[in-house]
Amino acid sequence: xxxxxxxxxxxxxxxxxxxxxxxxxxxxxxxxxxxxxxxxxxxxxxxxxxxxxxxxxxxxxxxxxxxxxxxxxxxxxxxxxxxxxxxxxxxxxxxxxxxxxxxxxxxxxxxxxxxxxxxxxxxxxxxxxxxxxxxxxxxxxxxxxxxxxxxxxxxxxxxxxxxxxxxxxxxxxxxxxxxxxxxxxxxxxxxxxxxxxxxxxxxxxxxxxxxxxxxxxxxxxxxxxxxxxxxxxxxxxxxxxxxxxxx
Amino acid sequence: xxxxxxxxxxxxxxxxxxxxxxxxxxxxxxxxxxxxxxxxxxxxxxxxxxxxxxxxxxxxxxxxxxxxxxxxxxxxxxxxxxxxxxxxxxxxxxxxxxxxxxxxxxxxxxxxxxxxxxxxxxxxxxxxxxxxxxxxxxxxxxxxxxxxxxxxxxxxxxxxxxxxxxxxxxxxxxxxxxxxxxxxxxxxxxxxxxxx
Numbered sequence: 548x549x550x551x552x553x554x555x556x557x558x559x560x561x562x563x564x565x566x567x568x569x570x571x572x573x574x575x576x577x578x579x580x581x582x583x584x585x586x587x588x589x590x591x592x593x594x595x596x597x598x599x600x601x602x603x604x605x606x607x608x609x610x611x612x613x614x615x616x617x618x619x620x621x622x623x624x625x626x627x628x629x630x631x632x633x634x635x636x637x638x639x640x641x642x643x644x645x646x647x648x649x650x651x652x653x654x655x656x657x658x659x660x661x662x663x664x665x666x667x668x669x670x671x672x673x674x675x676x677x678x679x680x681x682x683x684x685x686x687x688x689x690x691x692x693x694x695x696x697x698x699x700x701x702x703x704x705x706x707x708x709x710x711x712x713x714x715x716x717x718x719x720x721x722x723x724x725x726x727x728x729x730x731x732x733x734x735x736x737x738x739x740x741x742x743x744x745x746x747x748x749x750x751x752x753x754x755x756x757x758x759x760x761x762x763x764x765x766x767x768x769x770x771x772x773x774x775x776x777x778x779x780x781x782x783x784x785x786x787x788x789x790x791x792x793x794x
Numbered sequence: 795x796x797x798x799x800x801x802x803x804x805x806x807x808x809x810x811x812x813x814x815x816x817x818x819x820x821x822x823x824x825x826x827x828x829x830x831x832x833x834x835x836x837x838x839x840x841x842x843x844x845x846x847x848x849x850x851x852x853x854x855x856x857x858x859x860x861x862x863x864x865x866x867x868x869x870x871x872x873x874x875x876x877x878x879x880x881x882x883x884x885x886x887x888x889x890x891x892x893x894x895x896x897x898x899x900x901x902x903x904x905x906x907x908x909x910x911x912x913x914x915x916x917x918x919x920x921x922x923x924x925x926x927x928x929x930x931x932x933x934x935x936x937x938x939x940x941x942x943x944x945x946x947x948x949x950x951x952x953x954x955x956x957x958x959x960x961x962x963x964x965x966x967x968x969x970x971x972x973x974x975x976x977x978x979x980x981x982x983x984x985x986x987x988x989x990x
Contacts, residue, residue: 637898639898642898647897647898651937653898653899660893660940661893662895662896663904663905666865696864697864698859699861704861705861705862705911706908707861707862707907707908707909707910707911708861708908710907711904711908714902714903714907718903728897729937730903732932732934733907733932733934734929734932735907735930
């Protein structure tokens with residue numbers, strides 16, 4: 548079932564044609580660009596009142612570089628149009644009231660599921676990060692501090708953990724910039740290792756949106772930009788989430 | 795403690811596959827690769843060459859915790875790798891747990907990338923010694939349901955001096971579904987140059 552519905556989504560993405568069968572895709576309108584504007588996506592994503600814990604807030608494990616840069620960007624949220632994104636334990640918390648389309652939504656969702664980058668909850672041990680998003684420029688900055696549980700080579704972050712961080716920032720940026728939902732491809736060039744406990748700054752830009760695909764790129768580097776850790780480009784599939792029907 | 799052995803969190807599919815590969819290992823063509831949280835304790839001498847601050851390294855090595863092994867049973871990455879020396883390829887059976895969520899109900903792209911990196915890395919390590927990931931190019935074809943079991947088949951495509959080109963694919967247990975494909979470049983580290 549999942550395979551077939553995903554294939555339907557993929558073929559619709561490339562051909563922009565509604566199937567002849569009874570309409571099961573109410574929102575896919577080939578003539579208009581994807582329905583929700585970035586502003587409406589952002590306002591739904593960043594509710595005024597949040598009952599869930601926001602993990603993207605400073606804690607005792609954050610290194611001075613991370614704290615400083617965080618303060619800098621917090622200032623920019625007041626003046627330069629940046630928005631600090633909340634970060635919850637599960638992606639389900641991020642899309643409250645919405646669900647995956649085309650029958651991809653899983654009916655039973657156990658409460659202990661966690662988003663990959665919030666898998667380790669002990670402060671400072673895993674992913675410490677915060678994402679700032681700029682709606683009109685469709686770009687993001689992520690401050691990322693990998694903890695000792697993310698080690699690969701001794702003292703340095705595992706390449707996979709950086710890949711996961713980049714995919715996660717891509718995922719949130721692609722969603723808010725244009726309802727990008729699933730990663731289609733990732734191309735990562737690793738340049739230097741990130742020492743555990745140090746700050747890596749990820750600059751993410753949406754390059755273009757075309758044919759229901761969102762093209763996005765990232766440079767991960769040290770704060771002073773003297774050291775490039777990795778460069779990455781990704782492609783995301785645009786898919787609209789559906790409203791969860793009232794139960 | 796070898797973490798690439800069955801534990802209570804392994805699903806039936808995972809155990810079945812493990813047993814199948816253990817059977818194949820009986821004639822020596824395949825070999826089960828043990829996996830420890832603290833994997834570098836066995837290669838301290840190698841590591842010292844690349845990390846000049848030897849004192850710091852001893853400390854770090856004793857605390858080293860390999861990322862995919864830092865989870866409670868069943869919650870993160872459950873995996874076991876088998877290597878076929880004659881064909882220069884590695885198979886990894888992988889069960890992604892509930893703490894690796896991406897889109898609700900599915901595995902995070904980054905978790906998939908981590909396993910691809912780990913599996914290709916192991917294949918490259920066996921083929922070429924101490925290596926570092928240079929490039930990783932992944933195509934995601936179908937989303938992988940959370941808590942399901944997949945098989946990662948990786949192989950060395952070619953070796954050019956210090957460069958190793960490897961590729962892999964991720965399939966369902968019955969091989970009917972292709973979830974992802976990846977190509978990569980790993981580089982053998984140069985003992986003359988430090989990494990920091």
